[in-house]
Amino acid sequence: MGCVSAAVLSVAAGGAQAASVRAYAFHAGTLKTQTQYLLKDTRVGTPMDIPIPFLVIQHGTEWMAFDTGCNAQAAKDPAAYWGEAIAKAYVPEIKPEQEFREAIKVLGLAPRDFKAVVLSHGHVDHAGAIDNFAGTGVPLHFQKAEMREIRKAIAAAIAGAAYCLGDFKHLNELNIREVEGVLDVFGDQTVMVFPTPGHTPGHQSLYVKPSTGKPFIYCADALYTLEIMERLVVPGLATDIPATMQNVHWFKLEERQGVTIVPSHDPGYWAKRTWAPKELVP
Ligand SMILES: [Zn+2]
Numbered sequence: 001m002g003c004v005s006a007a008v009l010s011v012a013a014g015g016a017q018a019a020s021v022r023a024y025a026f027h028a029g030t031l032k033t034q035t036q037y038l039l040k041d042t043r044v045g046t047p048m049d050i051p052i053p054f055l056v057i058q059h060g061t062e063w064m065a066f067d068t069g070c071n072a073q074a075a076k077d078p079a080a081y082w083g084e085a086i087a088k089a090y091v092p093e094i095k096p097e098q099e100f101r102e103a104i105k106v107l108g109l110a111p112r113d114f115k116a117v118v119l120s121h122g123h124v125d126h127a128g129a130i131d132n133f134a135g136t137g138v139p140l141h142f143q144k145a146e147m148r149e150i151r152k153a154i155a156a157a158i159a160g161a162a163y164c165l166g167d168f169k170h171l172n173e174l175n176i177r178e179v180e181g182v183l184d185v186f187g188d189q190t191v192m193v194f195p196t197p198g199h200t201p202g203h204q205s206l207y208v209k210p211s212t213g214k215p216f217i218y219c220a221d222a223l224y225t226l227e228i229m230e231r232l233v234v235p236g237l238a239t240d241i242p243a244t245m246q247n248v249h250w251f252k253l254e255e256r257q258g259v260t261i262v263p264s265h266d267p268g269y270w271a272k273r274t275w276a277p278k279e280l281v282p
Pocket residue numbers: 123125126221264265
């Protein structure tokens with residue numbers, strides 16, 4: 001399975017008329033954690049409740065999801081499902097209606113309705129619900145470097161650095177696509193995925209140009225909170241700090257060019273936004 005972006009491009013390039021593009025954000029629950037897991041220069045032990053977001057993009061009559069939130073099993077018994085180490089740092093509060101399969105019903109969607117799913121990375125709060133796509137044939141796009149990390153964890157049979165083996169139990173029933181580099185999801189540059197390694201080796205972020213309003217970048221965990229960008233705070237968890245900070249600088253430059261920068265786990269940011277079924281105004 002090689003680079004898929006060229007194939008997607010050639011299919012979509014046929015239709016020249018501009019499709020309407022809308023973005024929706026979902027609140028897939030809350031992780032009760034502490035500031036040191038997100039921000040390096042912080043007092044250890046300060047409680048921080050962070051939202052778990054995922055995005056759904058409508059492009060004409062087609063749909064894509066960016067991330068999926070946590071697995072439904074995690075909400076029931078996090079220590080048993082995630083293992084003690086992850087469950088100690090992050091306590092999930094996920095209502096049944098916030099789980100991916102239930103949540104997307106507010107847009108009238110089921111997993112099989114998606115043209116594509118893109119995963120920012122393999123951690124529990126982003127790729128946790130991919131088993132909803134087992135047997136659907138829907139392509140799930142990971143960066144190749146991220147699948148390498150995931151397969152390493154599976155081969156070692158240990159959950160490490162927020163990869164949970166249970167999340168990948170149905171890998172053989174999923175249509176995994178490995179991307180190397182940029183993915184132009186609909187072939188018209190309105191929805192693009194860019195590698196932003198650093199948080200994990202194969203992390204990627206999402207650029208969207210909606211039909212109305214300014215373009216935005218949903219950074220996922222390449223930018224936990226806006227404070228990280230504004231004060232250049234080093235994040236609490238990253239496999240490569242220099243690469244992570246390079247991304248943060250890039251986001252800052254994009255913001256100056258008029259692109260709205262959207263963080264992943266920023267409670268203050270998301271408190272002021274509307275969740276699906278209302279459109280996201282980033
Ligand atoms: Zn996360």
